[in-house]
Amino acid sequence: MNLHVLVVEAALLGPEPVARVDAAPLLAALVPEGFVPEVRWTGAGALDLGGVLDGEDAAARAARRALLCEYLDDVAPSGRPVVVVAPDRHASGEPCAAALVEAAAAWWPDGTVRTSSLLLSRPADDVLRGLAGAPPRQPDDALCLVDATGDDGAAASLPAAILRNYTRAVLGHGERSLGTQSVWDGAERASRAALLLASSGQWLRADLSLAQVRAALAPGGELFELLTRPQPVVEVLARALFSGDGGGA
Amino acid sequence: MTTVSILIPHYNDPDGLALSLRSIESQTWRGAREIVVVDDGSRPEHQARLDEVIATSPERIRLVRNGVNRGRPWTRNVLLDNADGKYLTWLDAGDEYYPRKLELQLEGLYAARAAGATGPIWATAHSDLRWVGGQRKLRRVVQRVDGDQLANLLLDSLRAYLYTLLGRTETFRDVGYFDLKLPRLQDLDFFLRFIERGGRLVLPPGDESLCVYHKTDVGRNGDEVLRCNQYLFRKHAAWLMTRSRRFRRNRQFHQHMLAARFTNNNDDRVATLRHLAASASTSPWAFGRWIVKTRGRL
Numbered sequence: 001m002n003l004h005v006l007v008v009e010a011a012l013l014g015p016e017p018v019a020r021v022d023a024a025p026l027l028a029a030l031v032p033e034g035f036v037p038e039v040r041w042t043g044a045g046a047l048d049l050g051g052v053l054d055g056e057d058a059a060a061r062a063a064r065r066a067l068l069c070e071y072l073d074d075v076a077p078s079g080r081p082v083v084v085v086a087p088d089r090h091a092s093g094e095p096c097a098a099a100l101v102e103a104a105a106a107w108w109p110d111g112t113v114r115t116s117s118l119l120l121s122r123p124a125d126d127v128l129r130g131l132a133g134a135p136p137r138q139p140d141d142a143l144c145l146v147d148a149t150g151d152d153g154a155a156a157s158l159p160a161a162i163l164r165n166y167t168r169a170v171l172g173h174g175e176r177s178l179g180t181q182s183v184w185d186g187a188e189r190a191s192r193a194a195l196l197l198a199s200s201g202q203w204l205r206a207d208l209s210l211a212q213v214r215a216a217l218a219p220g221g222e223l224f225e226l227l228t229r230p231q232p233v234v235e236v237l238a239r240a241l242f243s244g245d246g247g248g249a
Numbered sequence: 250m251t252t253v254s255i256l257i258p259h260y261n262d263p264d265g266l267a268l269s270l271r272s273i274e275s276q277t278w279r280g281a282r283e284i285v286v287v288d289d290g291s292r293p294e295h296q297a298r299l300d301e302v303i304a305t306s307p308e309r310i311r312l313v314r315n316g317v318n319r320g321r322p323w324t325r326n327v328l329l330d331n332a333d334g335k336y337l338t339w340l341d342a343g344d345e346y347y348p349r350k351l352e353l354q355l356e357g358l359y360a361a362r363a364a365g366a367t368g369p370i371w372a373t374a375h376s377d378l379r380w381v382g383g384q385r386k387l388r389r390v391v392q393r394v395d396g397d398q399l400a401n402l403l404l405d406s407l408r409a410y411l412y413t414l415l416g417r418t419e420t421f422r423d424v425g426y427f428d429l430k431l432p433r434l435q436d437l438d439f440f441l442r443f444i445e446r447g448g449r450l451v452l453p454p455g456d457e458s459l460c461v462y463h464k465t466d467v468g469r470n471g472d473e474v475l476r477c478n479q480y481l482f483r484k485h486a487a488w489l490m491t492r493s494r495r496f497r498r499n500r501q502f503h504q505h506m507l508a509a510r511f512t513n514n515n516d517d518r519v520a521t522l523r524h525l526a527a528s529a530s531t532s533p534w535a536f537g538r539w540i541v542k543t544r545g546r547l
Binding site for chain 1: 278280281335336352355356359360362363454
């Protein structure tokens with residue numbers, strides 16, 4: 001078995017599921033001729049294996065990893081590399097992708113198991129890891145192969161769901177960490193803001209550091225610095241939402 | 250290493266087999282598979298065409314010959330002995346799989362295991378039924394796997410159609426051989442024995458039909474079907490005695506009605522009347538309900 005595990009920050013894979021069809025061009029570029037199994041055990045048909053690999057405790061998660069390896073044996077066309085997408089961590093914080101790689105190496109002692117990390121950008125990766133309390137990746141980390149962000153902070157080649165999940169993760173963090181001190185008064189306006197941005201094709205810049213993100217989210221911060229390519233209509237809507245009297249937006 | 254063995258009994262229907270093979274070629278599941286065909290003593294003119302069909306198929310096919318006609322249960326036992334795959338599935342020559350059958354049924358087996366199932370599991374599937382040569386429309390057969398599966402099998406809400414199944418090969422072998430005393434309904438007996446041994450049938454994700462059965466009663470002997478049903482009743486009496494008298498009487502009523510359908514579809518009116526009379530005497534209430542519901546149409 002030639003297995004390629006694409007590791008993605010858990011926050012980028014949910015809450016909005018990333019459809020396989022949206023990620024197909026990216027995966028095809030990463031592993032030409034790669035077979036991406038449609039693992040539907042949890043019913044979603046999504047790209048993310050997090051739901052499949054999660055379990056109540058460490059033993060249950062180990063059993064799920066073994067079950068996945070057996071399943072890949074059953075469904076993989078002979079001679080083709082298999083690509084799976086796994087979150088960095090389980091919801092519990094326990095490593096997910098690394099444990100899968102370890103289990104796969106033991107399951108196929110004669111096979112090859114490769115890994116790549118999908119980054120929205122290195123700064124965005126640092127932001128997410130900072131929010132999750134994980135240390136930043138090392139600059140020479142061999143796992144970091146994909147960086148799809150353009151110069152303007154946009155990442156048009158990635159599935160839109162990943163961009164929207166990033167926006168939600170960052171805005172949600174601002175709301176949770178600042179509470180009533182935040183620009184949205186802790187009234188779940190962050191999720192509404194994320195939806196608003198998503199509906200207008202906008203997302204947060206992925207080229208800002210964690211310090212810049214936190215400064216923008218803090219009282220007195222300028223939220224527009226976080227947005228990619230702000231359009232006038234979005235500016236108007238966003239000002240109504242963020243200015244304190246736009247609770248109905 | 251074969252992952253799935255697809256087992257096909259064949260008798261005098263090479264063109265039907267070609268249709269079945271084409272449906273296997275179109276499967277979305279692309280893992281390692283092997284087809285085992287056991288020819289049950291087809292006539293010589295069909296043997297040549299059978300060889301041609303197998304030679305022109307791109308699938309990996311192993312042909313085993315019984316030499317003489319030994320009947321369906323014997324042939325299915327030969328198929329069971331010849332299955333090399335980790336999983337096996339069945340298909341009768343002339344019937345078809347829809348393209349996602351194997352893919353979704355494997356998903357169903359894993360979904361059940363991921364949910365904690367530990368005993369033997371077979372994935373069944375909803376299917377379509379098309380009457381050969383008739384005017385009747387394609388009918389969807391929905392499998393009901395919740396509740397008491399033994400009762401569901403006898404009530405026909407869970408159909409004992411082998412071609413709807415996929416499961417691990419050892420779970421089929423653990424059931425034992427098909428009963429040679431059952432020229433008909435040996436598949437129902439096989440299902441019942443699987444459930445009695447603690448097996449469980451599950452459905453794959455989604456609601457789509459995964460195969461189509463081209464059904465005909467022509468040439469089938471209604472009296473033989475009735476005898477097989479009565480033999481099954483005796484064989485599984487220990488379980489049946491745990492059910493109510495009404496349940497058993499209703500099943501006997503349906504046995505006679507099934508025999509009547511077979512004889513009717515083979516234009517044997519005397520035998521049809523005999524079976525209908527037996528149905529009416531077994532359960533007048535059920536017979537009256539049938540008359541009202543169908544206006545006497547079998």
